Structures are given as C-alpha cells and as structure tokens.
Amino acid sequence: MGGRSPAVARVYRGRFAPSPTGPLHFGSLLAAMASFADARACGGAWLVRMEDLDRPREVAGAAERILDTLRAFGLEWDEPVIYQRERAPAYAAALQALDAQGLTYPCGCSRAEIVRLGRMGAEGPIYPGTCSQGLAPGMRARSIRVRTRAQPMHFTDRIQGEQTQSVEDSTGDFVLRRADGIHAYQLAVVVDDAWQEITHVVRGADLLGSTPRQILLQRALGLPEPSYAHIPLVLDDRGRKLSKSLASAPVDASDPLPAMHRAWACLGQPPVTGAGSPAAFWKRAIEEWRIERIPRRMSIGPQRLAPVDR
Template sequence: MTTQSPYIGRFAPSPTGALHAGSLLAALGSYLQARSRHGQWHVRIEDLDTPRCPPGTADDILRDLERCGFEWDGPIVYQSRRLPAYQNAIERLQQTGKIYPCACSRREITDSSINGIDGPVYPGTCRPGLAQGRIPRALRISTHDDLICFNDLIQGQTCQRLQSEIGDFVLRRADGLFAYQLAVVVDDAELGVSEIVRGADLLSSTPRQIYLQQLLKLPTPGYAHLPVLVNAQGQKLSKQTLAPALTTAEPLAALRHAMHTLSHPPPAEIDTLEAFWQWAPAAWHMANVPSQRTIAAV
C-alpha cells in the first residue's frame, strides 16, 4: 500500500511594492489550488534583492493577506535569511564543472548578443575562460541546447532550448547577490513544494529552474501558470508600472473580482468574507482558469 504525498503549495511575493490586484490573483490561485487539495499553503518573502525592497513592505503584504482572510501554514520564510543554503547549492553545482566566472558587463552582452525570449542571449564569451586581464564579475552556469519540456496545467506543454533561447544564465550576480533562478529552486525543494502555481510572467523561467533541479538532483514539482493582469499598455501590474495598491478596506470586493477574472464567478449570496472562504475552495477547478497568458485589468 502506498501513501500519497501531501500537497504543498506556496505564494512567494517580492516585497518591492504593495500587494496589488495582480499579486492578489496569484495568491488566490495558489491558495485555492492547495486548499482544494486539502494541502498546505506557505508564504515566502523573496527579498534577495534587498536594495529594491523598501523597509516595512513585506510586513504590509502579510497584513494585507491577513485582512483578506488568507491563512498560511508554518513560519514565513525570508530569502534574505537563507544565504548559506544558496552558497551550498553553488558549491554543489561547482562540482559538476558547469559553473564559470564571467567578466562581461551588461553593455558588452547587449552589444554582442541577439535578443531571446527573455532579453539578450548570453553568447558564451567567458565559457572557455577569462581573457587575460579581465576581472570576474558574475557566476554563470553552462547550458545545453537539448529541449527542456514540461506540461503546464494551464498553459499546456512548454519547451525551451536554453543555450540558444536564454544562454548561460547568472547564478550569482556581479553585486554578490544570488540570482532568483537559483534561490527559488533551493527554497522550493527544501519546503517540499509539490506544485507551483504562479503568474505566467514566470513561464519562461521554468526551464532554467528544471535544469538546475536536474543538476542538483532535486525533484521537479508540477507547474500551473496563471494569467497575468496587465494595464492598458499591456504591461504587467507592478510597482514599476504604477499599479495601485490593493484596497484591503474592502477585501471581499477584491476577492470577488479576482475570482471573476479566474472564471470562477461567486454567487450573489456570497456577501461576507466568511461565506467567500467557505465557498471558494470547493468551487475551485483549475480547468476553468483561462489559458491565455495575460488578462486586461478592469
């Protein structure tokens, strides 16, 4: 007799700005997927890029989640407190012989590369070794051009060739900060995340994360990438695009609107926060979520 592993999900906001309608959508989708499976839902604060995280923003996000009625399992995880775990992963990857120092500046990369699906494709300039007199800046990982494919529950099968579409990507930046791609893989594995439900803006990052999971001999979770809310100019809602902060004085209205966006319209009689949370997990079906990558915010 086999025992089914527990469902473990998570929501991982970057505290660069206030919770807004787009981040609420991601929180709600990941939460309901976990609760509808009678699973755990954890919160991780992705504050690795400390210069971009104003003091107090993470606490504001957590308070807004609480006001909306979200309940998480376990303690809050802060990436800024987990640097030794990321350094350990770097050392493990160095044993594979695939990590190398890179001396290239952003301008040099832009001038000598082609644009890929996520910005300039690094042309591998430093892969054979640093030219004489060059000082190492970042650490990169050598990639290959074999197809990396995964079946996303919402977006369907997605495939990518890392070397030609992304290039050898950074694991530790020139400023000494660990890269998102590395940290998220380490954190999800340590937590035992079984499925990642997040915005479709991160769809193109997934093959890089699967590649690192393979090199580190870590399990690959399931993936479901929700549509991302965009403004009238087609830009993702964010601090950079001046997305307004969520008005948690009326959390029920915000939650109802998010459920409409995810094609789960609440009945009219759902008129209290308590009634919403009693109804929503049982009503949630991932198959109902729109399969497009973006939805206009209204």
C-alpha cells in the first residue's frame, strides 16, 4: 500500500496519546493525522491512549471532547482507549524492576535547589547528582530518579534522521516518580508502549529529546524499541508552540475539512481534491501518504497555516 517502505514493512501498531488538559488544537490534530495516516497506509492498527497521569492539570470532560473530535475528523481507533490513570500498578512494577537492578535512588532535592546547583540544558536545569550517593542527613526523599549513563544513545528518526544524545550530559538522572507520588511521563510511556505492543511512534518534535531517555528505560527493562518519527511543531506568529500559546484555539469538529486540508499541507502531502467528507478525504489521502514528504525540520511557522481552498 502507499507509504510502505522497508523501515515499516513489519506488523504495524501505532498510537496517538493526547493529554486531556484541554480541547484538541491544531498542533495535536497534526500529530493525530500523521500517526493515523502512517498506520493506515502501512496496513496497521491505530490506537488512542489518554495520558491522564497528571490529574491536577486535567480539565474535566476534556478526554471525552478529544475523542468526539477525533471521530468527527474520521480518526477511528481499533481497540479500546487506554487511560493511564488506571495503569499505576504497571508503572510501580517497572519502577521496582529498575530498583532491583540498582538503577534508581530517592532524591530529596527541591526544584529551587536543582535550579541553583544544576547547569542549564535544553529542557531546563540538568540534575547535578546531589542525591545519587545517598540522601544527606536530615533530608527527606521527595522523588525517585534513575541513574543515567554518559555513553551516547543513537537512533534513527524516520523524519529527522540520525540522532545522538548522552542522557547524562543532556538531562542528568531524571525523575521516574514525582514528589506528589505520580509516576513520570518517561516511565509511563515506555511501559504502555510495550504493553500495547506499539511498533511505530509518530509524534511531535517537542518529544524528540525525550526519546533517548525512553530508549534507556526500554533497554534497562528489556522492552522492545519502537520506530520513531517526529513531525515538525506548529508555531504561532510569536514563535510559540500552539499548545502553549494563547492562539491554541480548538479545531472545529463541526466543520473538519478545512483544518484537515491545512494539516495535510503542513505535513508536506499533495492536495486531496474532491473530498466532501472526512471519510472521502481519508480514502484518497491514505493512498497518497508518504512519510518521506514531511519537512525535515523541528518546526513550521504560521505562514503554513493559511487557509487551503479545495
């Protein structure tokens, strides 16, 4: 089928994993459409997982609205939706397995202390290893961290190309369970991708830097490593990621085709003509999908968001 290549010839299981912190915006739609198209073009399954671990940030009713929006855009999933809030025992078991290998330790540092003592990295202050040899007298454990390593991690991204990162140098020992008791994203996503047998991950480029951490955990836990593809982020006219900006208006589920055409253009795909419904759009689009057409860049600006007439 269209889009198949030697890199994706094996059985394909993809997923879209939104966080229910608000309605589906254009940047998330882009990731959903890319992951859906890639799965369908390769004859694979497409799953939806709600990343609702961070309960304090969750917006009531957002998960249901996101699912309704996906349906309106013709994005139908193949298996029941998984909710991470129900998966805490699996994350605890993985944490225990890492602890049994001597790869975790309790940390008593506050964020203010890490900011003061750690050097700044691409994603914020790098943990300086303060508690890696044990808690200081009188210090209370707040979080659980994993021991990282300086050896570079290598992987090939299907869009962004060859990637190399030393996790120790880039982030330091990172958190697996937060001070509030919530398991961290990096651990949960690795456990859930393996449990759902995800073979291919297509997501936003803001998570490209997280991939080496996830590969580190996959190898430590003896879990398979999916193939990764990171699409460019969509920025607003002030250079902000849409999901973080005031311009992140929800996509219009009552009139999905205009946003679908704009997203398709942002993904570098040829125009879809003569489609009067989302189902008709996908019938034509999937035949033409080629992941190789996606721009090999980390972001695209607002000039790519101009209305597309069809």
